[in-house]
Amino acid sequence: MTTTHTRSSTGLKKLLIIAHDLFMTGLAVALAFVMRFDGPQLATRLDALPMILPGFVVYAGVVYWIFALYKSRWRFASLPDLANILRAVTVLALTLLVVDYVLASSTFYGFFFFGKITIVLYWMLQLFLLGGPRLAYRYLKYAQSRHTLEREGAVPALILGRGSDAEVLLRAVESGALRKIQPKGILTPRASDLGQSIRGVPVVGEFADLEQAVVDFAERGYNIRRLVLAPSALGQEAEREHLLARARKLGLPLSRLQGLDVGKGELTGGIASLAPVEIEDLLLRPTVEIDHERLARFIQGKRVAVTGGGGSIGSEICMRAAAFGASDILVIENSEPALHQITEELRALDNGPAVHGAIADVRDRARLHQVLAEYRPHFVFHAAALKHVPYLEQDWAEGIRTNVFGSVNTADAALAAGAHAFVMISTDKAIEPVSMLGATKRFAEMYAQALDSAGASAPEAPRLIAVRFGNVLGSNGSVVPKFKAQIARGGPVTVTHRDMVRYFMTVREACNLVLTAASHADGDMRAAEAGAERPSVYVLKMGQPVRIYDMAERMIRLAGFEPGADIEIAVTGIRPGERLHEILFAHDEAITETGIDGVMAARAVFASRLQLNAWLAQLDDAVTRYDRAAAEAVLDAAIPDFARRPSAGAPAAPPAGEAPHGTRQTA
Numbered sequence: 001m002t003t004t005h006t007r008s009s010t011g012l013k014k015l016l017i018i019a020h021d022l023f024m025t026g027l028a029v030a031l032a033f034v035m036r037f038d039g040p041q042l043a044t045r046l047d048a049l050p051m052i053l054p055g056f057v058v059y060a061g062v063v064y065w066i067f068a069l070y071k072s073r074w075r076f077a078s079l080p081d082l083a084n085i086l087r088a089v090t091v092l093a094l095t096l097l098v099v100d101y102v103l104a105s106s107t108f109y110g111f112f113f114f115g116k117i118t119i120v121l122y123w124m125l126q127l128f129l130l131g132g133p134r135l136a137y138r139y140l141k142y143a144q145s146r147h148t149l150e151r152e153g154a155v156p157a158l159i160l161g162r163g164s165d166a167e168v169l170l171r172a173v174e175s176g177a178l179r180k181i182q183p184k185g186i187l188t189p190r191a192s193d194l195g196q197s198i199r200g201v202p203v204v205g206e207f208a209d210l211e212q213a214v215v216d217f218a219e220r221g222y223n224i225r226r227l228v229l230a231p232s233a234l235g236q237e238a239e240r241e242h243l244l245a246r247a248r249k250l251g252l253p254l255s256r257l258q259g260l261d262v263g264k265g266e267l268t269g270g271i272a273s274l275a276p277v278e279i280e281d282l283l284l285r286p287t288v289e290i291d292h293e294r295l296a297r298f299i300q301g302k303r304v305a306v307t308g309g310g311g312s313i314g315s316e317i318c319m320r321a322a323a324f325g326a327s328d329i330l331v332i333e334n335s336e337p338a339l340h341q342i343t344e345e346l347r348a349l350d351n352g353p354a355v356h357g358a359i360a361d362v363r364d365r366a367r368l369h370q371v372l373a374e375y376r377p378h379f380v381f382h383a384a385a386l387k388h389v390p391y392l393e394q395d396w397a398e399g400i401r402t403n404v405f406g407s408v409n410t411a412d413a414a415l416a417a418g419a420h421a422f423v424m425i426s427t428d429k430a431i432e433p434v435s436m437l438g439a440t441k442r443f444a445e446m447y448a449q450a451l452d453s454a455g456a457s458a459p460e461a462p463r464l465i466a467v468r469f470g471n472v473l474g475s476n477g478s479v480v481p482k483f484k485a486q487i488a489r490g491g492p493v494t495v496t497h498r499d500m501v502r503y504f505m506t507v508r509e510a511c512n513l514v515l516t517a518a519s520h521a522d523g524d525m526r527a528a529e530a531g532a533e534r535p536s537v538y539v540l541k542m543g544q545p546v547r548i549y550d551m552a553e554r555m556i557r558l559a560g561f562e563p564g565a566d567i568e569i570a571v572t573g574i575r576p577g578e579r580l581h582e583i584l585f586a587h588d589e590a591i592t593e594t595g596i597d598g599v600m601a602a603r604a605v606f607a608s609r610l611q612l613n614a615w616l617a618q619l620d621d622a623v624t625r626y627d628r629a630a631a632e633a634v635l636d637a638a639i640p641d642f643a644r645r646p647s648a649g650a651p652a653a654p655p656a657g658e659a660p661h662g663t664r665q666t667a
Contacts, residue, residue: 010191013069024129026053026059032122049541063088085130093123099197154182156222159229163193170199170223170259180274184222185213210246229256244558290512298519300325305377307362308384310338313425316511317381321344328354330375334361362406372417380426382407382475389577392436397623403440404619411448411464413593421463424448428470428582432641435577439635440644449604450612452536465521467514469643470503470582471538483552487559491567493552496574501581503542517599535592535601623635
C-alpha cells in the first residue's frame with residue numbers, strides 16, 4: 001500500500017511539473033510578443049496565437065522530454081539540470097527561427113512573424129520561466145532544511161574531507177537523508193580549498209587546524225559535538241590514526257557515512273546514515289572505485305538468487321543487488337533467524353526489489369532444484385559454504401558435503417532453471433591448497449569450469465564462474481572482530497605466527513567486485529570475438545597482503561593502548577590447515593586482463609566432466625563410509641598441488657624462486 005501511494009504521489013508531481021513547463025512555454029511566447037510589439041502589429045500576432053501556440057506547446061513538451069527535464073527532482077536542481085534547460089530552450093528558439101523564415105515566404109504572411117529580437121526575448125524569458133522556479137524551489141527546501149536542523153536540535157559538527165567529498169555529504173544533509181548533524185565548518189587536506197564556501201558552509205582550515213577550529217567555534221557560541229569524516233579523510237594520506245587520537249583528546253566522536261557510495265558526485269547505493277568510525281575503516285588501503293553504471297546495467301530488472309544469503313557475504317550481495325536495481329531477490333538460507341533478518345532488511349528498502357525467502361540446504365539436491373525451478377533466476381550467486389579452516393580440518397566430511405556437493409547441486413540447479421550465470425564465491429586458499437577448505441573449494445571451482453567449458457561454443461550458453469578473494473573484514477569469523485574482543489577484555493591478543501600475512505577487503509568492496517566480475521563474464525565475454533578464450537576464474541585485486549602481527553599492534557594502538565606494555569600479543573602457533581602466505585593464481589593458470597580496475601581473470605584448468613563425475617562418486621562413497629584417507633586420495637588425484645601439502649600444522653613454503661607474498665601473481 002505504501003509503495004503504491006508513493007508511486008501515485010510521484011506520478012502526480014511529474015504531471016504538475018509537465019503542466020508547469022507547458023504553461024510557462026505559452027506564457028514566454030505571449031510575453032515576448034507583448035514586450036516587442038504594440039498596436040496593430042501586436043494585435044495581428046495575438047490573433048494568430050491560438051492557431052500557432054497549441055502545436056508549439058506540444059512540440060515543446062516533446063523537446064523537454066527528450067532533454068530529460070522531467071527526470072530530475074526540483075529539490076535537487078543543479079547545473080546539469082540548468083544545462084538541459086538551456087539546450088531545450090535553444091532548440092525551441094532555433095525552431096522558431098526556422099518557422100519564422102517559412103512564414104515570411106510569400107505563401108504565408110510575407111513578413112517575419114516573430115523577428116530575431118522577439119526570438120531572443122523568448123529565449124531569455126523561457127530560460128527564466130523554466131529555470132527560475134526550479135532554483136527558487138530548491139532554495140526554499142534548502143532554507144527549510146536549515147531551519148529544521150536548528151529546530152530539531154541537530155548537533156553542530158565539523159566535516160573533514162576534500163571539498164568535493166564535503167559537497168556530497170552536505171547534499172545528503174540538505175536532502176534530509178542526514179538529520180542528526182548541523183555542519184558549521186569544513187576542514188580539508190588540501191590548501192587549495194581554503195577560503196572557499198561549499199553550499200554555504202565555510203572551509204575554516206586544514207586537518208592540522210582541528211583544535212583551533214573547535215576553539216574558534218566555541219568562542220562564537222557553537223560547541224562542536226561531532227566530527228564527520230568524508231571518504232578522503234579515511235585515506236592513507238590523511239594520517240587517519242593521528243586524527244583519531246586527536247579527536248579522542250578533544251572528546252569528540254568520529255562518524256563516517258554509510259549506506260551510500262560516493263561516485264561521480266552523486267549519492268548512490270542506499271540510505272545515507274552516520275556510523276561510528278571503526279578500526280576496520282583505518283586498516284585498509286583506499287578501496288577500488290566501482291563502475292556503478294556498469295553494475296546498474298547488469299543487475300537492473302534482473303531476478304537474482306543468493307545461496308547462503310543470510311551470511312556476511314551473501315547478505316551484502318543481496319543488498320548490493322538491491323542497490324543496483326534487481327527486480328526480485330531470492331534468499332536461500334538454511335538458518336531461519338539469518339533468513340528472517342536479511343529479508344526484513346531488504347523489504348525495508350525504499351523502492352526495493354520483490355523479496356523472496358526459502359529455507360533450504362544446498363546439500364539437499366531435490367529441494368534446491370525445486371526452489372530454483374520455481375523462481376527461475378537470471379543470476380545465481382553461490383555464497384553458501386563452510387569456510388573456517390580449523391573446523392573443516394576436524395569435520396572434513398561436512399566440508400565435502402557442503403563445499404563440494406553443495407556447489408555441484410547449486411550449479412546443476414542453476415543450469416536446470418535456465419540461469420544466465422552462476423557465480424561461485426571461492427577463496428585464495430583454493431590455490432595449492434594445504435587445507436580441506438582450500439581443496440574443497442578448488443574441486444568446486446573445477447566442476448563449475450567444466451560446465452562452463454561445455455557451453456563455450458554457444459554464445460548464449462550459461463556462464464559458470466568462480467570469484468576468489470581473501471579475508472573479508474567484518475565477516476563472520478574475521479580476525480578483526482576477534483582482535484577487538486580480545487582488546488576489550490584487556491588481552492592478550494592471539495596471533496598464530498609472527499610472519500603470517502593475509503589479503504584483506506571490506507565486505508562491500510568484495511561484493512561490488514563479485515558483481516563486477518559477473519558482469520564481465522556474462523557481458524563483455526559474450527560480446528568478445530568468436531573463438532576468444534573466455535576466463536572462468538576471476539580474482540579480485542586486494543593490494544599488498546597485510547602482516548597479521550602488525551595489524552594486531554595497530555589495533556591495540558588505535559584502541560589507546562601500547563602493545564607489550566598495556567596489552568600483550570601472544571603467538572600461539574599455526575593451526576592445522578593454515579599456511580603463512582596465500583597465493584592468487586596457480587602455476588598453470590594463464591592470467592588475462594579484464595580491462596576492469598580491481599578484477600583479474602584466468603583461463604580455466606580442469607578435468608573432463610567424465611573424470612569429475614567419477615571423482616564425485618568416489619568422494620560420496622568416502623564420505624558415506626567416513627573414510628578420510630579415501631577422500632584425501634580423491635582430492636590428491638583431482639588437485640595435484642594438494643598432494644604436496646605439508647603435514648598438518650606446518651606452514652607451506654613458497655615455491656622456489658617465489659617472493660614471500662606470492663608476488664609472481666600479485667593482485
